[in-house]
Amino acid sequence: MAGTLYLVPTPIGNLGDISPRMADTMARADFIAAEDTRVSLKLLNHLGLKKSMISYHRHNTEAGGRAVLERLLAGESCALVTDAGTPAISDPGQELVAQCAQQGIDVVAIPGPCALVTALAASGQPTDRFTFEGFLPMNKKNRRAHLDSLKGEERTMVFYEAPHKLNATICDLRDAFGEERPISLCRELSKLHEEVRRTTLGEAARWYEENQPKGEFVLVIRGAEPVEEQEATLEDGLARVEALRAGGASLKDAVKQAARELDLSKNELYDLALGR
Numbered sequence: 001m002a003g004t005l006y007l008v009p010t011p012i013g014n015l016g017d018i019s020p021r022m023a024d025t026m027a028r029a030d031f032i033a034a035e036d037t038r039v040s041l042k043l044l045n046h047l048g049l050k051k052s053m054i055s056y057h058r059h060n061t062e063a064g065g066r067a068v069l070e071r072l073l074a075g076e077s078c079a080l081v082t083d084a085g086t087p088a089i090s091d092p093g094q095e096l097v098a099q100c101a102q103q104g105i106d107v108v109a110i111p112g113p114c115a116l117v118t119a120l121a122a123s124g125q126p127t128d129r130f131t132f133e134g135f136l137p138m139n140k141k142n143r144r145a146h147l148d149s150l151k152g153e154e155r156t157m158v159f160y161e162a163p164h165k166l167n168a169t170i171c172d173l174r175d176a177f178g179e180e181r182p183i184s185l186c187r188e189l190s191k192l193h194e195e196v197r198r199t200t201l202g203e204a205a206r207w208y209e210e211n212q213p214k215g216e217f218v219l220v221i222r223g224a225e226p227v228e229e230q231e232a233t234l235e236d237g238l239a240r241v242e243a244l245r246a247g248g249a250s251l252k253d254a255v256k257q258a259a260r261e262l263d264l265s266k267n268e269l270y271d272l273a274l275g276r
């Protein structure tokens with residue numbers, strides 16, 4: 001019988017966030033697949049564990065994935081860990097989970113640290129509906145197209161960004177969504193210098209032009225204000241009736257169609273069209 005793949009989240013900055021279940025899962029797994037074995041070795045040492053480890057990172061998903069799958073199919077269990085946070089969330093893991101699903105191998109995701117959820121919860125932005133955007137494309141054209149596609153997005157948007165690219169990214173976000181759009185910059189979550197700066201994109205761009213960003217950031221941006229649909233007036237209806245009549249429709253048909261299209265009272269529109 002095949003083994004199980006466990007997705008084990010690891011702290012995003014505070015070792016106190018290691019849960020007994022995470023530690024237990026790593027202790028019981030037959031082997032660990034790690035994004036960076038040197039980083040994970042430190043965690044294993046902290047937990048007093050000695051385990052067999054193999055590499056599974058974004059540049060070896062094919063060969064690394066094959067090696068993990070073979071061992072799972074042979075009945076071993078695997079704990080997949082990344083450098084920090086939840087595997088498969090802007091981190092290696094999604095292909096492996098899909099391959100396991102295809103082969104009928106059980107996958108168990110252990111709940112735990114994730115910068116996205118931690119930032120969203122602390123942001124003060126609406127959390128009932130949100131979209132996770134991860135890292136923006138680096139290619140200029142794709143980045144602009146991606147931001148254009150988000151201009152009307154009404155849900156809260158969550159982005160990851162590296163500190164050395166933060167400045168440029170905030171300027172691109174400001175250009176796409178406007179100076180006044182609220183943003184929460186969630187920095188160094190669960191670490192000593194944890195901070196949530198709630199401001200606007202214009203202010204944030206000005207601030208980081210003069211102050212070097214330090215540490216890790218999640219950007220949580222308020223969605224666009226919903227566009228209110230204007231209710232049509234009888235005058236709009238009359239204009240539509242005239243246009244339909246110019247196209248050859250009878251007064252009766254034109255009124256009927258205009259009233260239906262614009263959700264107006266047929267009788268009132270008819271009276272207006274007759275000048276009553």
Ligand code: SAM
Pocket residue numbers: 012013082084085086087088089090091113114115116159160161162186187188189190191216217218
């Ligand atoms: N899988 C991880 C997770 O579950 O959060 C995310 C990995 S992604 C490669 C790394 C990005 O996550 C960083 O560039 C930053 O945007 C965000 N991040 C990770 N740790 C963070 C922290 N302590 N504070 C703020 N952002 C963090």
